[in-house]
Structures are given as C-alpha cells and as structure tokens.
Amino acid sequence: MEIDIRELETFQELAHDGAQSAAESLAQLTGISTNVQVTNVSLMSASDLQYEFIGTEFAGVNIDLSGEISGEVVLAFDERGRRAITDELVPADDPEKKKSSIKEVGNIMSSGFVDGWANYLNAKIKNSPPDYIEGTGVDVLPKSATEEDTHLLVFRSRVEASQGSVNEPVDFRILLVPDSTSLERALTPRAEDGISFEKLEVFTDMTKEGAEKAATNITSMTGIDTNVNVSRLTLVPIEDIPREVGNKRYVGNVMEFEGKLGGYLVILFDQPSGRAVVDSLVPMETDEQWGSMEQEALKELGNIMTSGFIDGWANVLDAEIKHQPPEFVADTGSSIMSPITSKIAETDDHAFMLDSSIQTDSDQVFTCQMLALPRRDELEQALADLLVENSQNTRIDPDELFDR
8 A cells, every 4th residue: 555645744733633622622621721742643563552551541432433534533531631520520429420421521522533634535524422441551442453463553642731720730642543444545645656555564663673673782781681662653743753752851872874764863761771771881880970981881882772773774775874973962852852853844844753662571670762763855765665575684693783
C-alpha cells in the first residue's frame, strides 16, 4: 500500500483539532481545564502500544467507527480523571451511575473528535454506542492492539488537565486506530509520490533492531542489563517535539549524522541512570557531577551506541552513513531538543521521529531514550530507494563496534 504523507499530515492536524474539540467538551461538562499537549501519528507494534498503558489504571470508552473512516476510538482517563468526572456528575456513591457518566462524557467527546474528519472528507462517519472500559494495557486498548506481530498506525493525543483550585493533574488519552481499508482509501496518493507502507514498517523494525544493539552495547560496557521496551516511527509537528520530550532533566549526547540519510540522534539518560552509567565507566570518584571525566565517559558510550543504531540503516540502505563526535548535553528534555527542532523547522513543519525507550527489568532504576530525527527529504528518498529484500542486512558483528 502506498500512502500520501502530505495527506497523513492533514489527518494528524484533524486529529489534533478533534482532540481539542473533545477536550473543550470535557471542560464544558465538568469544569476541568484542559489543554491538548501533543497529537501525533505513530507506526508501532501492538505490543509497544500495550506497553505504554501497562502499570497505570485507566477507565473510559471504546467506540467503533464505520463509514468513510472505520476503526476504533478509545478515550481513556487516568484514576484522577475518572474521579474528577464522576464526582462532578454523580456526587452520590453509585458505581453504576458513575460508569454511565463516563460513557455519557465519552460519547459526547468522541462525537467532537470525529466531526472534523467527517467534514473534511465530506462523508458520514457513524459512531457506535460507547462500551465502558477499565484496566491497564490491553484492557483499555482497541481490539486491534491485542494482535501480536502487527504494525498499527495510531493517531494519538495526550491532554493535560487540571482539577479545581489545587491544580491536580489529570491525564487522558485519545487513540484512533483506523482499519487497513480506511487507510488505503483515505491515504492513497493522487500522484506518484507516495511512500510504501511496507517500507515504513521495515524502517520501524530497523529502528527497533538498532535500539536493541544500542541496549546490548550499554550492557557490554556497563554491566547493566537493559532491553528495548518501546520503539516507534512517529509523524509529529516539529513545534510539538520539545513538549513530547518534556521538562524532565536529562544527561546525554547529541550527534549529527550524514550520508545517504542525514539528521540528528539524541541519547537521553534520566539523571539517576546517567549517574549509574558514569559510576560503572569511571573507575574513581570525582568531585564534579558532570565534569570532564564524566562527560568523556558518556560520550564514549554514546559513540558506541550510535554506531550500533545507525549501521543497521546503512546496511539496509546499502549506503554509507557517518556520525559526528557526540556533544555532551545536560538540561531539560525540551531545552535539549529546541535547538535541533529550530534547525529542522527551517525547511519543514512536520518531522518523522524515531523514538526508542531502553530500560531494565531489574531493581536498578534505568531509563534511556533514543530519538532520531532524519531530514525529511533524505528520509523520503531513502525509503523510495530502499529494497525490502535487504531488510535482513541489519546484523552487525558486535566486535566491529568496539574496534572503531
């Protein structure tokens, strides 16, 4: 299937406007102040989407769509959001009425979310009655997200809200997963400039394999057992990228890469993880938190991780991709990303972001995020030239990485 990236950008904007409409409906019904933080389109595996919802209790509604756009919409509120809605609409302690209030709110919000799509397509889109959902992981996800080894194109919005004078944060998510027939009907290019959906899937898999090599390199150098939890390819407005990364403080590296495919790679450790990495690499204690010795240790690790991440692309694309020496960074995520996105915004308003999360399942706290931002025109050309039969050429001898 060929897809029109420009049309996909338009649909991302429709999803953002729909999320804004849904958020305004929630505010009118409950008095909860809302603000749409990020809306993007992600190509990801069903298991990666499941992982995002594990560990947090959500409640909300699932709604089936039919017509020009068919598929599923999920609106999911965290526990604070559920309490805020039900306490406002059903003061009495009546569980069934509280569930009904969530369904009522979800029904109204989903209508606002879908209306913009129907207007744009000049077609009817019907909503099924809402089904109440509750739980974590697959319990609150679209049915298509329960199928393993499946790539999903997911329109994802995250809304930040505040409740009352205490400004207690409320989190709710909106997901739209169209079925393949809808995607093909809506995104088929009108000219010969589309991108193969299969090649996007291959590139997403390449990214996950690259992240897995980077995780292996972390373990080899530090002794910290790591694995890749989430890896996805996301089309996102460039102005939203700093907000997507957030204001948590990180330490890590920024590298520019160039060749057949150029752009930027950012490796971000949260502060405790960065400290754990440095302690495992630097054989002596120092008086500085991020002095020259610590910075060099992180840059050395970043260099090895980047080679593992990028060389798989080079093998599949049958082309040379080189990266510049790592630049050490220590700041909030949004502050680290802003200079990069400012450069990319000189030529584009949307970007493909390759996002992988590396963590550990042990008691030791460890989080690392790898963000690749290829140049848009070079990525589209690389995908056009990509031979799917080369997708197995991502294997690299780990010893080669340490000889560089």
